[in-house]
Amino acid sequence: MSEHNHEGKFLFGFFLGGLVGALIIFLLGTKEGKHIEKLLEHKGKDVLDDLDEKLEELEQSGKELVKKGEAMRERVMDTFEDKKEEMTDATVEKIDTALAHIEAIQHKGVETTATIRKKFTNLPKKK
Numbered sequence: 001m002s003e004h005n006h007e008g009k010f011l012f013g014f015f016l017g018g019l020v021g022a023l024i025i026f027l028l029g030t031k032e033g034k035h036i037e038k039l040l041e042h043k044g045k046d047v048l049d050d051l052d053e054k055l056e057e058l059e060q061s062g063k064e065l066v067k068k069g070e071a072m073r074e075r076v077m078d079t080f081e082d083k084k085e086e087m088t089d090a091t092v093e094k095i096d097t098a099l100a101h102i103e104a105i106q107h108k109g110v111e112t113t114a115t116i117r118k119k120f121t122n123l124p125k126k127k
Helices: 002-029 031-120
Strands: none
Touching: 002 031
């Protein structure tokens, strides 16, 4: 069974080689073959030209996408900077308000302490 398989492969290879050889002889040795060869050459050049054109279009599209991406990044960064400034301003305002409350509480504490001291200044001192 193994020899039959190898024999089939050999025959297939032999047949394929003969077919390729006959095709080469046809293309190189006959007028029709040379005509087909030129036709294939022209078609191949057309395909290559089309591929070059498509590649240029893809390259241009890629450049446009990069520009759009950069513009989008700039807009996002500008928005981020604006929001950051807004948040910073709001935070500074809240901190200022909190500090003003703390100062008011401290002032009230100083006043309360002074009032309490006045009340206790008339007490006899402990020996």
